[in-house]
Amino acid sequence: MRAEKNSVVSFHYSVRDAADAAAEPYDDSHQRGEPMLALLGHGQLVPGVEKALTGREAGETFTVDIEPAEAYGERQEGLLQRVPKKYFQDAQKLKPGMTTVLQTKDGGQRLVTVHKVGMTAIDVDHNHPLAGKTLHFEIEVTDVREAAPEELQHGHAHPGDGHSHG
Numbered sequence: 001m002r003a004e005k006n007s008v009v010s011f012h013y014s015v016r017d018a019a020d021a022a023a024e025p026y027d028d029s030h031q032r033g034e035p036m037l038a039l040l041g042h043g044q045l046v047p048g049v050e051k052a053l054t055g056r057e058a059g060e061t062f063t064v065d066i067e068p069a070e071a072y073g074e075r076q077e078g079l080l081q082r083v084p085k086k087y088f089q090d091a092q093k094l095k096p097g098m099t100t101v102l103q104t105k106d107g108g109q110r111l112v113t114v115h116k117v118g119m120t121a122i123d124v125d126h127n128h129p130l131a132g133k134t135l136h137f138e139i140e141v142t143d144v145r146e147a148a149p150e151e152l153q154h155g156h157a158h159p160g161d162g163h164s165h166g
């Protein structure tokens with residue numbers, strides 16, 4: 001069957017900066033061993049990847065370049081913030097350009113990119129690390145199936161036959 005809204009698609013992918021063919025991938029599902037699993041039409045994937053998978057069937061391989069607006073958005077100015085080092089678990093190791101998880105005051109966590117490291121504080125950028133980049137995906141569709149009722153209820157894909165979290 002061909003993938004459409006409410007299909008569950010399994011796929012391997014690697015993604016790199018489209019502007020640099022020699023760049024290391026940002027992410028590669030082969031390194032995790034398991035393919036990515038997603039329920040189409042429920043916001044599990046960035047819009048460009050959803051569109052690229054729609055109409056595909058198991059066994060297809062393809063490449064696609066996805067603009068920022070269909071991936072992680074444009075970079076926004078004004079998202080720099082100076083944060084005391086005590087809010088970082090790994091403050092001593094951080095260098096500009098690295099990403100890290102910031103503990104927020106309300107107990108949550110945010111992925112941020114280090115902009116500058118000072119004596120007592122670190123300037124972080126709240127833009128997504130891939131914001132503003134056109135991304136080059138290489139995708140191999142390994143399986144397409146209809147969603148189980150439980151998956152439609154939950155709004156995400158489950159492994160195996162889809163009836164439970166596995």
Ligand SMILES: [Zn+2]
Nearest residue numbers: 154156158165
């Ligand atoms: Zn679930």
